[in-house]
Amino acid sequence: MRIKLLGASGGEVTGSAYLLQTDRANVMIDCGLFQGSQRVENYNRLPTRERLGELDAVVLTHAHLDHTGRLPLLTRFGYSGPIYATPATIELTDLVLRDAAHLQVEDVRRQNRRRAEQGKELLEPLYTVSQVQQLKSLFRKMRYDHATTVADGIQVRAVESGHILGSASLEVTVEEGGKKKKVVFSGDIGPRGAPLHRDPMPFNGADAVFMESTYGGRDHPSLQETAIAAREAIGETVERGGRVLVPVFAIGRTQLLLYLLAGAFKRGTLKPFPIFVDSPMAIEASHVYKRHMELFDEEAAGMVRSGDLSRHLRTMKPLAKATESRALAKRSGPFLVMAGAGMCMGGRILHHMSNHLPDPTTLLMMVGYQSRGSIGRRIVDGAESVRIYGKTVPVRARTHIFSGLSGHAGQKDLMAWIGTLASSKPRVYLTHGEEEARATLGGLIRSQYGLKPQMPKYLETIEL
Ligand SMILES: [Zn+2]
Numbered sequence: 001m002r003i004k005l006l007g008a009s010g011g012e013v014t015g016s017a018y019l020l021q022t023d024r025a026n027v028m029i030d031c032g033l034f035q036g037s038q039r040v041e042n043y044n045r046l047p048t049r050e051r052l053g054e055l056d057a058v059v060l061t062h063a064h065l066d067h068t069g070r071l072p073l074l075t076r077f078g079y080s081g082p083i084y085a086t087p088a089t090i091e092l093t094d095l096v097l098r099d100a101a102h103l104q105v106e107d108v109r110r111q112n113r114r115r116a117e118q119g120k121e122l123l124e125p126l127y128t129v130s131q132v133q134q135l136k137s138l139f140r141k142m143r144y145d146h147a148t149t150v151a152d153g154i155q156v157r158a159v160e161s162g163h164i165l166g167s168a169s170l171e172v173t174v175e176e177g178g179k180k181k182k183v184v185f186s187g188d189i190g191p192r193g194a195p196l197h198r199d200p201m202p203f204n205g206a207d208a209v210f211m212e213s214t215y216g217g218r219d220h221p222s223l224q225e226t227a228i229a230a231r232e233a234i235g236e237t238v239e240r241g242g243r244v245l246v247p248v249f250a251i252g253r254t255q256l257l258l259y260l261l262a263g264a265f266k267r268g269t270l271k272p273f274p275i276f277v278d279s280p281m282a283i284e285a286s287h288v289y290k291r292h293m294e295l296f297d298e299e300a301a302g303m304v305r306s307g308d309l310s311r312h313l314r315t316m317k318p319l320a321k322a323t324e325s326r327a328l329a330k331r332s333g334p335f336l337v338m339a340g341a342g343m344c345m346g347g348r349i350l351h352h353m354s355n356h357l358p359d360p361t362t363l364l365m366m367v368g369y370q371s372r373g374s375i376g377r378r379i380v381d382g383a384e385s386v387r388i389y390g391k392t393v394p395v396r397a398r399t400h401i402f403s404g405l406s407g408h409a410g411q412k413d414l415m416a417w418i419g420t421l422a423s424s425k426p427r428v429y430l431t432h433g434e435e436e437a438r439a440t441l442g443g444l445i446r447s448q449y450g451l452k453p454q455m456p457k458y459l460e461t462i463e464l
Helices: 071-076 088-119 129-133 223-239 253-267 280-291 298-305 308-312 320-326 349-356 375-380 411-422 435-449
Strands: 002-005 015-021 026-031 056-059 083-085 139-141 147-151 154-160 168-176 179-185 208-212 243-247 275-278 317-320 334-340 365-366 385-388 391-394 398-402 429-430 462-464
Touching: 026 071, 026 168, 056 147, 071 088, 071 129, 083 088, 088 129, 088 139, 088 280, 168 223, 208 411, 223 243, 223 365, 223 398, 243 349, 253 275, 253 280, 253 298, 253 308, 253 334, 253 411, 275 280, 298 308, 334 349, 349 385, 365 375, 375 385, 375 398, 411 435, 429 435
Parallel strands: 026 056, 056 083, 083 139, 179 208, 208 429, 243 334, 243 365, 275 317, 275 334, 365 398
Antiparallel strands: 002 015, 002 462, 015 026, 147 154, 154 168, 168 179, 385 391
């Protein structure tokens, strides 16, 4: 068999996609969007139908855009085969892709207004909501821990990866020339022992492993310690009648933060205060979470069953409409508002920031990664003012970084994950990580387990 890397390789973190080809079948694992710089986003096309061959099936590890965002392009090329995923991933992927299509259409409209004035050629969005809707009939449910035949001679087993709701690592069994080979695709691996999501599950063995290395270079601070510091910062702000602004990514961190707040209210370590979830996608994602509590860890499932979670989140209000969101500008504290986008590069959070960053009683709480060049990163780096919608906004608010809330395993947990596979002496390919992170992780895997990890390049083909 051959495996071609169509993204998240060569030091790139986004655009996850692999094409697995045998004599009998072609299967794609993930079909993610490249996100970040213009150079990287230019990769957001797929090889043409001739180069892809006749694709028989697509299998997804989880719903995040960098693993699913190029799916609508497949149907644009005429693909009408099955897309296998766990039930929660199917629901979340639909949500993520509709949101992405909306944003792209709006973004292109904005750019085209400028281009029209300059007499430049108009752009087309990568895809639209109606193209996302065409995918709906192609989804096929894949249960955890059951082998599903996805194409002639190819079976896939989804194994909990602990990253977001519905996330899986995939064990792909390929039958070729009377022999069976197992290839494991890690997808994104979550941290062990974190609240809400289940822990990643181990594998028995494999012939080859394609493994993510996002945090291969370091460990996270412990969630427990950083949660106490975050709770104290929130408590002080609420006490003073201030506002807490939390930029969030809609799926995963939002639900985890709500769960942690409910726990703090229950234990009495924080007094209840108004919480606003100001993101239509986060609200919809929370509904999907509620429908799939079988995927929660035991403690979280217990909180839901006993009614404690909803009881202690009575002060939480979802804000679906933009008018409700705007009304927060005049509302006095204390309150906490979560809104997108997570890196403060757009979305409703920018309005809250421009209204409340000049107020020293405001607390800006960062729960996710802030990439270089983002407004969030500039504030974290100590900027005294930032430009938001063409206006200079002084930053007098306090900033608190709630690290330890990552959805990705740190170095120690990545080593433990590969450790369960090491005795079967698989070939290891490190992907989904910046060069330094994967080189560091590669070195550790070599010295601790005696394996020789390889660092494949973008569009490289690996023969197994
Ligand atoms: Zn992910």
